[in-house]
Amino acid sequence: MGSPWTAIAWTLTAAGVAMFMYAAFWDRPGRRGRPAYRCRRCWYDLTGTADRLGSLQGVVCPECGRAHHSRRALRRTRRKRWAVLVSLGVLAGAYASSVWPRVSAYGFVNGWVGAVPTPALILMVPLLDDTPGSYARPQGLPVARWPLMEQVSAQVVGRLSTEDETGWFEHWLFHRVARVTPPSVLTDGTSKRGHVFTSVYGNWARQRRLWSDEEDWARSVYFMQLELPESLPQMSPVHARVTSFRRLVEDRACRVRLHERVYEVRRGTLLPADLEYRERWDGTVRLSDYLRWVNSMQASPREMLPIAGIIFEGDRTADIWWPVGEIREVHGVNIVHETPGTRTDVIGAIEGYRLVEDVDAIRAWVQSRIRVEFEWEQDRIGNRIGWPKGVVFRMQDLPDGPGLDAGFTFGGSIVLMARLEGQEDGVVIASLDPTWWGVRVRDGFVEFVGHAQWVGFEEADGMGFEYLTGLHEVRVESMWIEIHPKGGVVGGGEYAPLWDPEVERVFPEPLRIEFSESEMGGLREKLDAYPAW
Ligand SMILES: [Zn+2]
Secondary structure, eight states: OOSHHHHHHHHHHHHHHHHHHHHHHSBOTTSTTOOSSBOTTTOOBOGGGGGGGGSSSOEEOTTTOOEEOSTGGGOOOBOOHHHHHHHHHHHHHHHHHHHHHHHHHHHHTTGGGGGSOHHHHHTTGGGSOOOTTOOOOOSSSOGGGSOHHHHHHHHHHHHHTSGGGOOHHHHHHHHHHHHTSOHHHHTOTTSHHHHHHHHHHHHHHHTTOOOHHHHHHHHHOEEEEEEOOSEEOTTOOEEEEEEEEEESOOSSEEEEEETTEEEEEETTEEEETTOOTTOOOOSEEEEESOOOOOOTTOSSOEEEEEEEEEEEEEETTTTEEEEEEEEEEEEEEEEOOBOOOSSTTSOOOBTTOEEOSOHHHHHHHHHHHEEEEEEEEEOTTSOEEEEEEEEEEEEOOOTTSOOOSSOEEEEOEEEEEEEETTOSSOEEEEEEOTTOOEEEEETTEEEEESSOSEEEEETTSSOOHHHHHTSTTOOEEEEEEEEETTOSSSSSSSOGGGGOTTOOEEOOSOEEEEBOHHHHHHHHHHHHHTTOO
């Protein structure tokens, strides 16, 4: 501190302690020429009579008449009461001068709370409100007139963030309090209590004042809030929405690996680190490739799903990352039961989920609003290269179209179909990359759910575009996309709509969306020109 008050405080402390020791312990029996046995009231020398202690009356002082019955009673230390009081007064003065700079700082801004010792304030931290959003700095008032708990919070943060005011004991005590506080509170800077922890640990990290084992702990403290589907079919992949990801110390860039994907931590949530330009992301993270009901003897098939991950800190520009913590959590998920439908490609009633009732109305709604287009690779001047590499789903704006009162999700295996002139049935041209799986409609808005807005072809399944070129003089009448909710192509499981963490109602039947005539025209041009390009 270096202020004259420090010197005054130390001088007064030394004087007070010396005076107290003298007043309280100097005049002991048998020391410094004092008699070994004395009357405990008038201090008369009773050394010669101490051996008569065994008798009935004990030792009676000839001076004042006080009777003593034990040897200990004759060996009382003579304390100078007035001097003890004065020395305590001096010590109080020493304490007062040590806190005076803090109390008087900036025109007494700290008020009397500035005089409370730091350890006492630290012990009050667990009493602060931990309700999310409860932290707010009182506006337009001097600190000394803030509510008491606000003052405590401000004092703890202010003092612990100042190296001169944090002794070893204060540091240790605050760390002990932090270790017994749950991560959900520690990391929540919006609550009164969480604000203290995030501020102090944030400052300690920036000031490089964390003890090494404490730093290992502090950087590993995280809180992750997940939204998972209540129930899922067996063998289906598990997706979840991360609604919140917070850490105690957030002074460096942070990445998180969950399952097999790495996410960037931005503004309290996760964003895929490898998200490509134009790629749309539905906001869900894949937690597991499949959910398996291990114990089939259980009455209620509730599966405890382990969630594992690693937290990295690093430098975004240099792209260097090192692990600082682990994510280990367990979430309970129910295994769904389905009542078998009459057709195998239709989902029957599912326990825990509602199916849409007005199937025809929703089919009409989807077909009038969702448009499919081919995704082409183009050269620099806009010429289309090769065959389409995938399909884009687009929403059509129809202000006067039929309305929807409740949301629904549909999705599943997606195939590209074509019908040739003079034929009844369609042929499968290609199946689409099964990482994409569906569409969620909510409040009249379509949200594409899956990994990309455009979906790539998997050429391995289906006849391929070359098949169409081999048919001379045969016209491709029409093409369309079919989505089968119970198809076997998507992942290992079924009921792809249920992978949506926010599924409200499930559309249970296959859906078919036709390509427009103009889209077909673009494809026919390519087919006619083949193999000239
Ligand atoms: Zn006496």
